[in-house]
Each structure stands twice: as C-alpha cells, then as structure tokens.
Amino acid sequence: MIRFENVTKVYPKSARAALDDVTLGIDRGEFVFVVGPSGSGKSTLLRLALREEAATSGDVLVAGHDLKSMSMRQVPRLRREMGAVFQDFRLLPGKTVYQNVAYALHVIGKPSHLIRQLVPETLEMVGLGGKGGRLPHQLSGGEQQRVAIARAVVNKPQILLCDEPTGNLDQAISFDIVRLLDRINRTGTTIVLATHDQDIVNDMRRRVVQLDEGQIVRDEAEATYHRRTS
Amino acid sequence: MIQPRFLLGEVATGLRRNVSMAISVVLVTMVSIFLLGLGLLAQRQADTMKGYWYDRIQVSIYLCNEYAEQPNCRGQAATEAQRSAIRTQLTAMPEVKEVFFETEQEAFERFKEQFRNSPIAGNVEAGFLPESFRVQLSDPSKYKIITDQFQTAPGVAQVQDQEKVLSRFFTIINWITVLTVALAVLMAACAALLMGTAIRQAAFIRRREIGIMRLVGASNWTIRMPFLTEMLLVSLLGVGLAIGLLWYAVHLIFNSGINQIAQLQAFIGAHDVWAIAPWMAAGVLLLTVLTSLVTLRRYLRV
Incomplete structure (x- = not known):
C-alpha cells in the first residue's frame, strides 16, 4: 500500500537529511506506529506520503501511484484516497461539526444526497451522533479530534x-x-500513526x-516503545 | 464538479469576511469603466456629429455683388460669363458631388427664414446678400481643393468652408477622448493590482479552508473557483454601476440639457451607452479572469 525505497529528503537550507536512505513497506490493512523523538523524521515521512513534499531521491509509491x-494535477486524486489527522485538529471554527465533515465531501464535488447519507453515518461511527450542530469550540479536545x-x-x-493525533490530549482520551x-x-483502512507517546504504542x-x-x-511487529530517558 | 449551491455559500462567506476589499474593487472598477465609457462616448459623439455635418457641409463660393469690397471684386458684380465659367469648372471636378446655385432672392428668402424671430431680418433687403454656388463634396475633408482653386478666381468674393469651424470642435473632442482613455487605462491598472491584493488577502483569510481543501484532495479549480467568482461578481457590479452612471450622465447632459436648446438630433443618447456596455463588460471580464488566474497561480499552489 505504501512503499518507500531508498528515500532521502533534504529540506532546502538544511545541512542534515530529514530522512536518510529510508526503505519501508506497509501492506494493505496494516496498523503501523512510527515512533521516535522530535526531529527524527516522522512528520517528513507522512508529508512525503501525502505528497506535500517531494523526495530528494528515491521512490515513494502510495496506493499504486508513483x-x-x-504531476501536480494528479495530486488531488491521490489525496482523495487518503485521510490525514493532525495534532492541532485543523477544524474550521465557524462551521458546525456536521459542516466540518461535510466540507471535505463538498470540495471534492460529492452530490448532496450522498453527503446527507455519509456525514451522519460517520459522526455516529466516531461517537459524535447528536453533536452535529455544535461548533468546535463547544467540544472537548477529544471530541474535536473525533471530528477531525x-x-x-x-x-x-x-x-x-x-501525525501525533494524541499530542494535545490527556492519557484516557488518547486511549479512546x-x-x-x-x-x-x-474495517480495512491502512493506518500509519506517528507519535512519541509510548503509552498508546504499548x-x-x-x-x-x-x-x-x-x-x-x-x-x-507487535512491539513496544520506550523513550530514552536522558 | 463542485455543487453550485456550495460554491455560492463559499462566495457569500468570502465576501462577508472581506467586505472592505470587495467595496474598493467595486469602486475602482466603477471609476475606471466610467472614464473609459466617457472617452468612448466622446468619440461616438464626434462620429455622430461628423456624420450629421458631413451630410450638410458645403463649401460656399460667394460671388461678387455691388456691395462686395474684396480686392477680387472692387464693387463690380460677377458677370454671366464668370458665373458659367465657375459652374463649368466645378462640374468638371471629380471631387464635387453636387452643385447648387443660390440666387440673391433665394439667399434673402433663406436668411429671412433663418432669422424669422430676430429683428435683424428687418434690416436686410433682397440684393444685399450675394449669390453663391453651394458645393457638396464627396469627401468633405478635401475642401481645400475648392478654396485653392476659386479663392482668386474672377467674380469670386469669398470661399467659405464649414468644416473649418467644426475641426476645432473635433480636436477638442479627440483630446477629451485621449485624456479619459489614458486615465481609464491607469485606473484599470489600479483595478488589476487591487484585485490581486484582494485575492491575496482573501487567500490569507481563508488559509485554513485552503489547507483542508488541499488535504482532502480538492482540485485546483475547486480551490480557485470561489476567489474567481468573488472577483467576477465585484468587478461586474462595478461595471454595472459605471454603466448606470454613464447612462445618467448622458441623460442629464443631452436628453434634458443640450437637445432641448439645440433641437438637433446630432447628439449621442442612451442607445450609445447600451452599444458600448457589452464591450466594457467583456473587457472587465477578461481583465478580472486574467488577473485572478495569474494571482491564484502565484499564491495558491497545491
């Protein structure tokens, strides 16, 4: 599903490579934690997979796309096959929970009847059934991340x-x-979760x-993670 | 394709959030198109008058009579031989379309008719006004040929051309056109720069939305469409206002002003405003689309 082959990424004006000759394969349906301290290259790995950045050298293959x-015109199609969640939720503060979720479908041109069906279904699935009319600031951090x-x-x-989806949340909420x-x-979705939160990994x-x-x-496989205590 | 209702909602939100910028684009577009319109209308006025006058313009060759003091005449009336010599010469010229001869009596009648409301008519007798050849040229601007040829001919008191009077007027109109169009071009440049700034500001205000659109795979067109639609709406509103102002100006100046006094039909009217309106709207449309696309290309990369 995702393949990195000898991928190196050097950001402009940076002497050190953010990713240095990384080779990695992730199969369909896997759940993979990407761990490491800040600056170890976790976010860069995700940004390359999303094609927010291009690799300096090496090949990145995602969902059958090289x-x-x-071309830049094909990038939107790639991103429609992927979802992304961040530490800072990135919700639109002026829109309700329902509108925030529907927005993602509206902007890729999905028909209204499909949106009316999919949004309540999805809100129910993440445990926010009945909260569609709330604004993001009326929700807890955990609930905001569920919206995202x-x-x-x-x-x-x-x-x-x-990318660090539990970075802003306390322990119990993080587990949820x-x-x-x-x-x-x-349900078959491949998940790549970058974190330095050892508790959720363990x-x-x-x-x-x-x-x-x-x-x-x-x-x-089936591993744990223990941060170096320095 | 993005749903029209969703697009309109986004456009409305965008305009609400950036209302001062939207108003300034409307105003600048309005002023630039108003000036451009004035220039175009001035030119149409000149064309209308040219058409009107060129149908009527004649070169008049006044012949000598007993009262004529010009050196060519010295108080001697033109003879029959001189008259027919001039007529023969005129009809032989290819530039001449038509020649009328006006007798002293006809000149007197016409004068009486023209000044029927003025006391001056009572002071003039038949025989006081000279007889003349009225020459209609196929190209009225070539009046100089007639002047050169007949100014000093025997029996000719004076050659008078009406074009000369009008040409000064046309020069003024041309200057008005040049000035207003130059100002309009400057204002259009302002409008384009302002649109660019407005889009950049709108993109900044909407950076969160844009980030999410990119993340979930919205196409470039979907991301750009709301900005483009907003700019088209505000600039077309500006054009609409400008056309309204032009119509009002023409109505004020000509329909209820000059035409009442001059009683001539040689002036532009509302139909001239309608005639130039689609061109101005199309021009603004083009300017807006180009400016927006260039700006969006530079500042909104996927």
Missing part, C-alpha cells in the same frame, strides 16, 4: 495518516482515540517503526 512521476477523524474517513480512504483508530483499521502492541535522525533503527 509519487515521483506524478470523521472528516478524514468520511470519503472512505484506503489509508489514514495520523487510538481505540477508535483501531476500529477504523479493522497499549496496542502493533508494528513499530522507529526513526532516529532520519534513519530506521527498528522495525518490529
């Missing part, structure tokens, strides 16, 4: 990329969010890819 040879997840999956993507992601994973016991200074230092 991102190197992909609903928006990311409402178009039924094959892949869901999560990861369990929700686990449920989504069980709770789930899934594949762990550990990055350090842009290189993969560990790739283990």
